[in-house]
Each structure stands twice: as structure tokens, then as C-alpha cells.
Amino acid sequence: MNLDLALRTSIQQAVTALFNQQVEQLQIQPTNQEFEGSHTLVCFPLTKISKKGPEQTATAIGEYLVVNSGIVSRFNVVKGFLNLVIADKVWVEVFQSIFANKNFGLLEKNGREVMVEYSSPNTNKPLHLGHLRNNFLGYSVAEIYNALGFTVHKVQIINDRGIHICKSMAAWKLYGNGETPQSSGLKGDKLVGKYYVEFDKNYKAQMKELVEKGMSEAEAEKKAPIMLLAVEMLQKWEAKDEATVQLWKAMNGWVYDGFESTYKRMGVDFEKLYYESNTYLLGKEEVLRGVESGVFFKKEDGSVWVDLTSDGLDQKVLLRGDGTSVYMTQDIGTAILRFRDFPKIEGQVYTVGNEQEYHFKVLFLILKKLGYKWAEKCYHLSYGMVDLPSGKMKSREGTVVDADDLMQEMADDAEKQTREIGKTEGATDAEIKDLSEMIGLGALKFFLLKVDPKKRMLFDPNESIQLQGHTGPFIQYTHARIRAIIRKAESMGVKPTKSELTQVTSLEPAEREVVFMVNNYINKLSEAARDYSPAVVANFAFDLAKGYNHFYQSIPIFNETDQAKLKFRIAFSQVVADVLKKSMRVLGIQVPEKM
RNA sequence: GGUCCGGUAGCUCAACUGGAUAGAGCAUCAGAUUUCUAAUCUGACGGUUCGGGGUUCGAUUCCCUGCCGGAUCACCA
Numbered sequence: 001m002n003l004d005l006a007l008r009t010s011i012q013q014a015v016t017a018l019f020n021q022q023v024e025q026l027q028i029q030p031t032n033q034e035f036e037g038s039h040t041l042v043c044f045p046l047t048k049i050s051k052k053g054p055e056q057t058a059t060a061i062g063e064y065l066v067v068n069s070g071i072v073s074r075f076n077v078v079k080g081f082l083n084l085v086i087a088d089k090v091w092v093e094v095f096q097s098i099f100a101n102k103n104f105g106l107l108e109k110n111g112r113e114v115m116v117e118y119s120s121p122n123t124n125k126p127l128h129l130g131h132l133r134n135n136f137l138g139y140s141v142a143e144i145y146n147a148l149g150f151t152v153h154k155v156q157i158i159n160d161r162g163i164h165i166c167k168s169m170a171a172w173k174l175y176g177n178g179e180t181p182q183s184s185g186l187k188g189d190k191l192v193g194k195y196y197v198e199f200d201k202n203y204k205a206q207m208k209e210l211v212e213k214g215m216s217e218a219e220a221e222k223k224a225p226i227m228l229l230a231v232e233m234l235q236k237w238e239a240k241d242e243a244t245v246q247l248w249k250a251m252n253g254w255v256y257d258g259f260e261s262t263y264k265r266m267g268v269d270f271e272k273l274y275y276e277s278n279t280y281l282l283g284k285e286e287v288l289r290g291v292e293s294g295v296f297f298k299k300e301d302g303s304v305w306v307d308l309t310s311d312g313l314d315q316k317v318l319l320r321g322d323g324t325s326v327y328m329t330q331d332i333g334t335a336i337l338r339f340r341d342f343p344k345i346e347g348q349v350y351t352v353g354n355e356q357e358y359h360f361k362v363l364f365l366i367l368k369k370l371g372y373k374w375a376e377k378c379y380h381l382s383y384g385m386v387d388l389p390s391g392k393m394k395s396r397e398g399t400v401v402d403a404d405d406l407m408q409e410m411a412d413d414a415e416k417q418t419r420e421i422g423k424t425e426g427a428t429d430a431e432i433k434d435l436s437e438m439i440g441l442g443a444l445k446f447f448l449l450k451v452d453p454k455k456r457m458l459f460d461p462n463e464s465i466q467l468q469g470h471t472g473p474f475i476q477y478t479h480a481r482i483r484a485i486i487r488k489a490e491s492m493g494v495k496p497t498k499s500e501l502t503q504v505t506s507l508e509p510a511e512r513e514v515v516f517m518v519n520n521y522i523n524k525l526s527e528a529a530r531d532y533s534p535a536v537v538a539n540f541a542f543d544l545a546k547g548y549n550h551f552y553q554s555i556p557i558f559n560e561t562d563q564a565k566l567k568f569r570i571a572f573s574q575v576v577a578d579v580l581k582k583s584m585r586v587l588g589i590q591v592p593e594k595m
Numbered sequence: 596g597g598u599c600c601g602g603u604a605g606c607u608c609a610a611c612u613g614g615a616u617a618g619a620g621c622a623u624c625a626g627a628u629u630u631c632u633a634a635u636c637u638g639a640c641g642g643u644u645c646g647g648g649g650u651u652c653g654a655u656u657c658c659c660u661g662c663c664g665g666a667u668c669a670c671c672a
Binding site: 027029030032033034035040042044047054078079080081122159162163164301303305312313314317318319320321322324326327353354355356357358359361382384385387392417418421423439450451452454455456457458460463466467468469470471473474476477478480481482484485488489520523524527531535536539542543546549550552553554556557558559573594595 | 598599600601606607608609611612613614615616618619620621627630631632634635636637652653664665666667668669670671672
């Protein structure tokens with residue numbers, strides 16, 4: 001049964017019967033801990049209809065519900081708040097339908113399609129902590145929509161083209177001595193990243209030298225020999241010079257291999273990859289088409305611009321004077337290409353840091369001006385930077401936290417703690433490794449996902465490896481403990497069936513509370529989808545685990561002599577484990593059978 | 596300077612989109628294992644929700660203003 005709907009309908013009936021008026025909007029919220037009840041109707045807004053004080057209004061509705069609804073057993077009124085006590089038999093019924101539904105928490109396909117873009121790194125640097133937040137967020141949002149019945153396409157755009165990759169290429173050519181991942185054993189993305197740093201180092205040294213010889217800083221920036229080489233390579237690449245394209249392919253290949261292993265460990269995946277080198281030309285075409293149709297304009301030097309001043313923004317360049325494309329150009333092309341590839345998607349979600357808010361505002365406006373209606377359904381999932389206790393991550397200062405290193409540290413630390421606690425009796429080393437990986441990554445993902453994406457967050461390494469409290473492992477542990485109960489029940493031959501559950505007529509407060517939470521799961525998922533916030537699900541899972549632990553501690557299940565109650569509690573535990581698993585699943589976190 | 600975010604317990608974060616005496620975790624202190632996993636549970640301590648105005652039955656939430664922090668405003672990505 002759908003309790004929320006039933007309750008809402010009953011209250012609407014009450015209002016109609018008592019005050020002879022219809023209401024659409026009802027404010028129903030969870031009852032505060034200090035009062036009896038689970039659902040609270042806020043009655044202040046109803047006083048206009050009832051023409052009575054808030055307390056009398058609440059009392060009248062409460063009395064009506066107890067007599068007529070068949071759901072509400074008692075009520076109390078505090079100021080304008082009507083606190084409702086749902087009858088235990090109703091709770092049992094609610095639970096029964098959840099228990100009977102194997103696919104609880106997974107809605108049927110609704111025929112709608114969306115696309116979620118995330119990750120989208122540059123190919124000149126290895127992935128770091130910021131990418132982890134990005135990937136976990138994007139992946140989770142996609143999984144949340146998927147659970148709600150949407151068909152979701154996970155994609156990314158790979159910025160494989162442009163001056164940045166040419167910088168790595170230039171440095172490699174000058175100082176690489178033919179180094180490859182095979183020759184040095186270095187992971188491909190790390191190797192290319194090394195030469196990007198190498199470029200920067202030499203570039204700065206050359207600039208300094210030129211400035212000392214009396215050149216202006218601005219000129220030195222352009223005239224440094226290594227930069228001239230990078231620019232030359234970019235031009236050669238655009239002209240499809242064979243040797244340059246070869247090197248470009250080789251170096252990008254190394255990066256992709258490196259990224260692939262990182263993604264695999266992160267547990268994220270993509271349906272389709274888009275490459276800037278394949279989309280920028282389409283973007284260029286679209287821009288030129290826009291010039292013809294008068295949406296954009298050309299300046300004397302040949303550069304193409306869009307004027308967004310009437311939208312409160314500035315003028316923005318779309319093609320350089322020499323006809324080459326900028327970042328915006330390729331994003332236009334990519335967006336259009338994606339809607340051609342997946343004509344049924346209604347919109348796109350771009351998981352990109354908040355420093356690009358302006359960029360996406362402009363992009364969506366441009367697409368709209370080009371006449372694409374779907375532009376309005378595009379959403380920039382903008383998230384805050386991840387700070388370290390020492391402040392911002394800065395590549396120049398070497399304070400960047402590498403994604404591979406961090407995952408390894410988390411797994412190592414989880415293993416250390418797992419062995420210290422010493423519950424792994426009988427487990428093989430490989431099993432302990434697997435478990436530690438699950439716990440370490442669970443801790444990391446939960447840590448990054450529990451915070452509202454919009455907010456900038458602090459990553460404290462010491463706190464992130466904590467496995468107690470508001471953490472992923474806390475939830476994983478709760479799941480493992482429940483599984484132990486289920487195993488025991490099975491070995492005892494206790495297997496609850498749907499029809500047996502209704503033999504239970506009264507519940508413990510802790511049980512009621514947990515059924516309430518479980519029943520709210522879909523609402524939470526929807527809320528998370530609406531706000532593009534996995535944090536909603538993360539906090540739900542944590543609250544559910546906490547609620548269950550409270551029950552676990554206060555009620556020893558197998559001491560129960562009443563068979564009906566025993567079976568109910570086994571079923572109840574099973575459902576909690578299932579919902580914990582599913583909610584963690586959409587966060588990309590696995591849960592163990594034992595830990 | 597313009598625009599956009601953010602400021603909540605010592606620290607990290609919540610607060611159902613305007614509702615009750617603002618909640619968790621960590622840290623600190625005090626307790627709980629002959630019983631299903633103590634990576635757990637129960638208490639205690641901890642607040643001028645950045646300051647000041649306003650809107651109303653009611654404000655952490657909306658408006659104005661000031662302060663602090665961040666992002667952004669490139670023929671970069």
C-alpha cells in the first residue's frame with residue numbers, strides 16, 4: 001500500500017467534510033522525535049479555510065481521521081501541529097508490500113531518456129582528487145536516474161586536442177629519449193603528465209632567460225623556443241602532418257590506457273566516449289551556419305562572436321581570427337552530435353566543476369539561439385572544489401592528490417584496520433584484499449558523496465580513512481551484520497513468507513521508525529534526482545543504518561519466542577539489508593556479506 | 596569593479612525548500628559485550644545559524660545592507 005497517498009487522501013477528505021472546501025497542498029512532515037507520532041500535518045495554512053484557530057483546526061482533523069481514515073490510531077496537537085500515530089497494523093501492511101516486492105527501490109522503465117556526462121579530463125594530466133568527486137558524482141546521478149526508471153547514457157568528452165597535449169608532445173620530443181610506458185614501466189597517464197610538467201619547467205626557465213635579456217614578459221611568453229615548438233606542433237597537427245599525428249596518437253593512447261585502469265578501480269563506466277578531435281569540426285560548421293543566419297557576427301579580423309549582452313552576459317568569441325576553434329566551439333559540436341546519436345534523450349547533465357558556470361550558461365544560451373529546443377533541458381551539475389587542510393590543490397606546488405595513489409592508500413589503510421580488528425578468521429589473503437578494497441573505496445566514495453555537490457568541501461585525509469561514524473564502512477558493517485542474521489535464520493530453517501507477516505499486530509518503536517524510513521526510500525531517490533544530489537541518498541543510507549543499529553542493539557532477535565514476531569524481524573532485517581545495498585549501489589558502493 | 600556561489604556546535608556536515616526547543620558524525624567525558632559481529636549502542640557536554648535591518652502567525656531558509664571566503668568576467672581549457 002502507498003501510505004503517503006492514503007494519508008494525503010484521508011486528510012483531504014477530512015478537510016472537505018469538516019470545512020466544506022478542497023485543498024490541494026498539504027504540508028506533511030516527519031514528526032519530531034520528542035512527540036508521539038510519525039507524520040505531522042502543519043495546520044497553520046489551513047486556518048484560512050477552517051476559519052478556526054490552528055489548534056482547533058488540528059484537533060478537528062485529528063478526530064475525523066481517527067474515526068474515518070482507518071489509518072490513524074491516535075493523535076496529539078501541539079500548537080498548530082497535528083501529530084499522527086499510524087496504526088501498527090497499517091505499518092505491518094506497508095512493510096508487507098515492500099517485502100513482497102522483489103524490485104522495491106527500482107522503478108519500471110518509464111520510457112524517458114537522459115544523458116549524463118562526467119569525468120571529461122584533459123589528456124595531459126593524471127586524474128586527481130577533484131576528478132574523483134566528479135566521477136563519483138556523475139556516476140551516482142546516472143545510477144539514481146536509472147533506478148527511477150530512466151534510460152541513462154553515460155558519456156564523456158575527451159579533450160584530446162589542442163595546445164595542452166602539444167606541450168607534452170614538445171617536451172617529450174625534446175627530453176623524452178623515446179621513453180614509453182613499456183620502456184620505463186610508468187603508467188601511461190603518469191608518463192604524459194611527467195612531460196607536461198617538464199614542459200612547464202623548461203618554459204619558465206626559457207622565459208626567465210629571455211626577460212633577463214631585456215624582452216618584455218608578454219613577448220617572452222610567446223617567443224620561448226619550447227612554446228614555439230608546441231605551437232608549431234599544433235599547426236602541424238591541424239594540417240594533418242603525419243609524424244605529428246603519429247606521436248599524438250601514441251601519447252594519447254598511453255593516457256587512455258592509464259585512465260582505463262583508474263576508471264576500472266573507481267568502478268565507473270561509460271557507454272560512449274566523445275573525442276574533441278571528432279567534434280570540433282562540427283562545432284565549427286554550426287558556428288559558420290550561425291553567422292549566415294545572423295545569430296553570430298564576424299569581426300574585421302575574421303573572428304566570430306556571439307553577442308549576449310541582451311542576456312546580461314558579454315560578447316564571446318567562437319572562432320579565432322585564424323579560423324581555429326576554441327573550447328566553446330567544440331562543446332557546441334559535441335552537444336549537437338550527442339542529440340543526433342541519441343535522439344530520444346530529453347536533456348543532458350554536464351558534471352563539471354563550478355569554475356565553469358559561466359561557460360555553460362553561455363553554451364546553453366548559444367544552443368538555444370541556434371534553435372535547439374533541448375537546450376533548455378541541459379543542466380550543468382556544478383560542484384564545488386575539493387580543498388585540502390593545507391588549502392587549495394595546486395599542481396605547481398605539488399599539493400595535488402593523485403587519484404591512483406589515494407585509492408591505494410585507502411585500500412591499504414582499510415586492510416590494516418581490518419587485520420587489526422581481527423574478524424577475518426578463516427579468510428584467505430585474497431578475500432581480505434577484496435574486502436579491504438571494498439571498504440577503502442566505500443569510505444572514499446561516501447566521504448566525497450555525503451556532501452551537497454554544490455558546496456565546496458574539505459578533504460581531510462585523516463578523517464576520510466575513518467571507518468567509524470558517518471562513513472561508508474559504518475553502513476557496510478551494518479549490512480554485514482544483518483547478513484549474518486539472515487544466514488543464521490536460514491540455517492535454522494526460518495524463512496518468513498508474506499502472509500505470515502500480518503500475524504504481527506504490534507511493533508516496537510525502533511521497528512516503526514525503520515519501516516517509516518524504508519518506506520521513504522523512493523521519495524529520497526526522487527529528491528536526489530531532482531536536486532542532482534547523491535548526498536541525499538548517502539544521508540538516507542546512513543540514517544537507515546543508524547536506525548537499524550538502534551533496533552539491533554535493543555532487541556535480540558533470536559531471543560524472541562513468538563514465532564510470528566521472530567519471522568517478522570527476520571523479514572524486516574532482510575528488507576533493511578536489501579535497501580541498504582540498493583541505496584549504496586546507486587552511490588557506486590558495494591557492501592560485504594561479512595566484515 | 597560587475598556577476599554568481601558559500602558563511603550553521605571546537606572540527607566536518609544535515610535541516611524534507613517558510614514550520615515545533617536547529618540535528619548528526621568526529622573530538623572530549625561517563626556508561627553498555629555469559630545473548631544475532633563493540634567497525635556497534637546509550638548518555639553528557641557543545642549554538643547570538645557572520646553582523647544589522649525588514650517581510651509574517653513563524654526565518655538557518657525570502658528581501659535589503661554591511662563583513663568574510665571562493666569562483667568567474669581570455670582569440671585558455
